[in-house]
Amino acid sequence: MGTTQLESVPEPKYWHLRTVLSEALDSEFTVGEILPNERDLAARFGVARATLRQALEQLELEGRLQRRRGVGTTVAPPRVGVAVGTEQHAWPGTAGDDWQPVDSTLAAPPAAVAGVLGTDGDEPVHTVRRSRMTHGQPVAAELLYIPSSSVPDLSAIDAPSGAARARAVLRELQRLELERQENAVELGSARADDAKELDRLPGAPVLVVTTRYVAEGRVAALSVATYRADTCRLTFGDSGGVEIHHGPQSRAS
Amino acid sequence: MGTTQLESVPEPKYWHLRTVLSEALDSEFTVGEILPNERDLAARFGVARATLRQALEQLELEGRLQRRRGVGTTVAPPRVGVAVGTEQHAWPGTAGDDWQPVDSTLAAPPAAVAGVLGTDGDEPVHTVRRSRMTHGQPVAAELLYIPSSSVPDLSAIDAPSGAARARAVLRELQRLELERQENAVELGSARADDAKELDRLPGAPVLVVTTRYVAEGRVAALSVATYRADTCRLTFGDSGGVEIHHGPQSRAS
């Protein structure tokens, strides 16, 4: 990466910088390589550190870079494809999924959740926390809301809380016959608890996947899963393919 | 919104500010209402404008605020749900979709696209530009790549380019029998051309939906659609529901 000068164009400096760095990443860096620190980079490009950081933030948002406080900035590997909404007619907790139950409680849900579930706002529902791992890295944190009416025979559980209780709730859920599931994806920022579980700072960009599990004509469970937006590509439907990765821009032509 | 003091907590100021503003939005503002300008807000909370802006950026990312240069900051309406990957076995351009053909050319695609299509990097493919409108607002910009082999009878077209040509390409595509489509969603930032079409600044966060259309055992078309992440909630599968909107936090309990 040379000490290229920034021309005076009507384009913002940070945006031009992003492009220059992006091309440098394609041609002169390999995955996992450590970039020079922000102060050096800023000096090399003749901009303030804040401006340089704006460019790095863009590239991090695009999944090209990974930054860790106290460590440095490294070139990120291509995003990992994670299947969402496959296993079309299977409940969460089905054998073979890569979700891991963490905890479970019985408490009144947020008002918005109660609205979707069609329960009274004060009525407690089972809340199961799960986390999803891929290649040893945490990629998603989930909150599953299950009204008591969906798991009527749960009264005789032995575990009062914790992962064991979570597994018990999921096991009970399987007894219902799932009709269909409805998914929605939107951009969000990680709340403190999710951020901790995803090994990110609060406010990190996440893809929020909301899933309504419908059984017996009503919403039997509601899942709100937050995926790390920097490292994940969510795949829907059939196979898990569609590998559009960055690379030298249109070498063709 | 009072002139609440920020306590000295180990929490970043901008994050705390985000929370305070978020709650104020829930309780004291209505959709479309204009917030005080950034300099006033910063003064009111006793922080630098840059810090206040960090908080506003978070809220904009979450779809709570809308900011326009020269105008001001307004309270954003709830995100609009847009169906993606429905019409399970239908080609793009099917009657009734809300996509609008803009242009079409025949040119060599980016290397990554050629890789997915399985064409030679130098082989030109049909590139159709479309834009999607909802409620009079642009929500997505799309580039559709269609190898000539998918539309073999297109030689005798009358329109050399433009929307008419785009429609002709899409019409020809319908003759193939679609087997399935594969979708992937990831976070990206709008390139200059997409940003213009989406009425946003370059670098704005977008949800990139990549769709592989499979027919006759091979990829017959590839779509790369960028949706405005601030205003859109993408829905997959069956109905277009799942309305989890913000609101006064857990009034329940």
Place this chain on the structure above:
DNA sequence: TAGTGGTCTAGACCACTGA
């Protein structure tokens, strides 16, 4: 303890909008 990225400040000027 030295070095990293993360936060924060107090300015300045620019680009755009609408009256």
Place this chain on the structure above:
DNA sequence: CAGTGGTCTAGACCACTAG
């Protein structure tokens, strides 16, 4: 034109990591 958000600077200090 005045007022808005967008960009940029040159500093400072903090939180975290690793040797």
